[in-house]
Amino acid sequence: MAMKRLVLVGGGHAQLAVLRALARTRPQGLETVLVTPSPWQYYSGMLPGWMAGHYREEDCRIDLRPLADAAGARLLIGAATALEADRRQLRFEQAPADGGGPADSLPYDLLSLDIGSETDTAALAGLAAGRLLAVRPLPAFFTAWPRVVDTARATAGFRLCVVGGGAAGVELALAAAQALRKHATTAQIALVCPPAGLLDGHAEGVRRRVLRQLVAAGITVHLQRAVGEADGLRLVGSPASHTLPPGGRLQAESCPQPDDRLLPADCVLAATGARPQAWLRRSGLACTAAGWVRVDAHHRSLSHAEVFAAGDVCARTDRALARSGVHAVHAGPILAANLLATLDGRPPRAYVPKPRSLYLIACGPRYAIASWGPWSAEGGWVWRWKDWIDRGFIRRHRDAAAARR
Ligand SMILES: Cc1cc2nc3c(=O)[nH]c(=O)nc-3n(C[C@H](O)[C@H](O)[C@H](O)COP(=O)(O)OP(=O)(O)OC[C@H]3O[C@@H](n4cnc5c(N)ncnc54)[C@H](O)[C@@H]3O)c2cc1C
Known part of the structure; x- marks a missing residue:
C-alpha cells in the first residue's frame, strides 16, 4: 500500500480530537505530521481565570507533544506561512524544527487546518x-x-x-x-x-x-x-x-x-x-471575501476535496456558524471521522451543531454568568460548573496522552 501523508496544521480545539482518534486507530499506511508554532495549545476559556489569579499558566494549556506521540504523529514546531493548494504543498518562511533537517515546504495527500484566528x-x-x-x-x-x-x-x-x-x-x-x-x-x-x-x-x-x-x-x-x-x-x-x-x-x-x-x-x-491569517487568501483555496476558508457541512474545502478545516479558520457555506470554542470542540470528532473516511474512500459525515450553545462568562471573582438561549443564571455555582468543565477539558487530553505511554 502506498504511504499517504496527512498534515495537521495547528493544534487547535478540533485537531485535538483528530489526535485522539489517530491514537485510537493508528491507520496503516499513514504518515501524520502535526505543524504547530508552539508545543502548547492554550485554552482560551481559562485565560480570564488565570488573569484573575485562579489558575496557573500551566493549568490552562495542553502539551501537544505526548498527544502527537500517542497518535504516531511527527511534530514540526513552526508556523505555516503559505499554502499552494493546487500543488498540495504547505510552506514555511522559517523551516520548522523537528530534528529531521530543514525544509521550507511540506507536501501532503490530505490536509487538516485548525489554526484559529487573529x-x-x-x-x-x-x-x-x-x-x-x-x-x-x-x-x-x-x-x-x-x-x-x-x-x-x-x-x-x-x-x-x-x-x-x-x-x-x-x-x-x-x-x-x-x-x-x-x-x-x-x-x-x-x-x-x-x-x-x-x-x-x-x-x-x-x-x-x-x-x-x-x-x-x-x-x-x-x-x-x-x-x-x-x-x-x-x-x-x-x-x-x-x-x-x-x-x-x-x-x-x-x-x-x-x-x-x-x-x-x-x-x-x-x-x-476575529480575522483570518492573510496567507489563506493567497492559497488557492476557496475563501470568503474576508479570507476564511469556505467549507461544506463536512468541513471539507469547497475547492479542494483533500483539504478539511474546522474551528475559527473556516466559514460554513450551508449555514452561519459562530466562531467559538464550542463549535471547534464539537466539530473535532466529525473532522477526525471525515479524515479517516477520506483515507478509506468512505463518505464523510456532516457536523450538525446543536440549536443553541451554552456560554459560561467568568466575572472576575469565582463567580460566573450562564447564557443558554433565553435562559440565564449566575452565582458561585456557575463558576464551579465552568471550572469543572474547563479543568475536565484539559485533564481529558492529559489522560488521553498518558494512556498511550
Ligand atoms: C478570552 C477568550 C475567551 C473565550 N472564551 C470562550 C468560551 O468560553 N467559549 C467559547 O466557545 N469560545 C470562547 N472563546 C473563543 C475561542 O477561543 C475560539 O473560538 C477557539 O479558540 C477557536 O478554536 P480553534 O481550534 O479554531 O483555534 P485555536 O484554539 O486558536 O487553536 C489554533 C491553533 O493553531 C496554531 N496556529 C496558529 N497559526 C498557525 C500556523 N500558521 N501554523 C500552524 N499552527 C498555527 C495555534 O498555535 C493554536 O495552537 C474565547 C476567546 C477568547 C479570546
Whole structure:
C-alpha cells in the first residue's frame, strides 16, 4: 500500500480530537505530521481565570507533544506561512524544527487546518507602540499581561481600556478589574463596546446580569466605536445606552459625552473580533471575501476535496456558524471521522451543531454568568460548573496522552 501523508496544521480545539482518534486507530499506511508554532495549545476559556489569579499558566494549556506521540504523529514546531493548494504543498518562511533537517515546504495527500484566528486590531493601529495588547495569539498575551499588571502597580491612576463587546471583552475587563484590585492598584478600567451593544446575540437577561457585574466592578462602559490614536482611543459616533434596572444607568446615558472625544489609555486590551491569517487568501483555496476558508457541512474545502478545516479558520457555506470554542470542540470528532473516511474512500459525515450553545462568562471573582438561549443564571455555582468543565477539558487530553505511554 502506498504511504499517504496527512498534515495537521495547528493544534487547535478540533485537531485535538483528530489526535485522539489517530491514537485510537493508528491507520496503516499513514504518515501524520502535526505543524504547530508552539508545543502548547492554550485554552482560551481559562485565560480570564488565570488573569484573575485562579489558575496557573500551566493549568490552562495542553502539551501537544505526548498527544502527537500517542497518535504516531511527527511534530514540526513552526508556523505555516503559505499554502499552494493546487500543488498540495504547505510552506514555511522559517523551516520548522523537528530534528529531521530543514525544509521550507511540506507536501501532503490530505490536509487538516485548525489554526484559529487573529485579533482584528485594524481600527486600533494608530495607538503608540507598546500600548496595544491583543488577546490573540494567546501565548503572547500570557507573556505580556503580567507586565501590564507591574506597570499598573507602579503608575498612579493607570488607565486600562478593553475594546470588544463580546464575551471575551467582558471577561477580560472583569478579570483585569479583579487582578488590579487584588494588587491594590488605583487603575481605572473602561470597556468600549460597539454601538450595537454588549453581547450581541445573547438574551436581554444576560446583558443585564453582565452590566450589573461591570458596574459593581467599577468599570465604565462606553457604547461607541473606538479608533486608536497615539495616546488612547477616539470614541466615534453618538454614545448608545443600556439601561440598568433596578437602579442606575450606565455612563453612556447618564453623562452624555460629546462625539469624537479622546479616552486616554496607558494600555488597550483588544478583544475586537476575529480575522483570518492573510496567507489563506493567497492559497488557492476557496475563501470568503474576508479570507476564511469556505467549507461544506463536512468541513471539507469547497475547492479542494483533500483539504478539511474546522474551528475559527473556516466559514460554513450551508449555514452561519459562530466562531467559538464550542463549535471547534464539537466539530473535532466529525473532522477526525471525515479524515479517516477520506483515507478509506468512505463518505464523510456532516457536523450538525446543536440549536443553541451554552456560554459560561467568568466575572472576575469565582463567580460566573450562564447564557443558554433565553435562559440565564449566575452565582458561585456557575463558576464551579465552568471550572469543572474547563479543568475536565484539559485533564481529558492529559489522560488521553498518558494512556498511550
Ligand atoms: C478570552 C477568550 C475567551 C473565550 N472564551 C470562550 C468560551 O468560553 N467559549 C467559547 O466557545 N469560545 C470562547 N472563546 C473563543 C475561542 O477561543 C475560539 O473560538 C477557539 O479558540 C477557536 O478554536 P480553534 O481550534 O479554531 O483555534 P485555536 O484554539 O486558536 O487553536 C489554533 C491553533 O493553531 C496554531 N496556529 C496558529 N497559526 C498557525 C500556523 N500558521 N501554523 C500552524 N499552527 C498555527 C495555534 O498555535 C493554536 O495552537 C474565547 C476567546 C477568547 C479570546
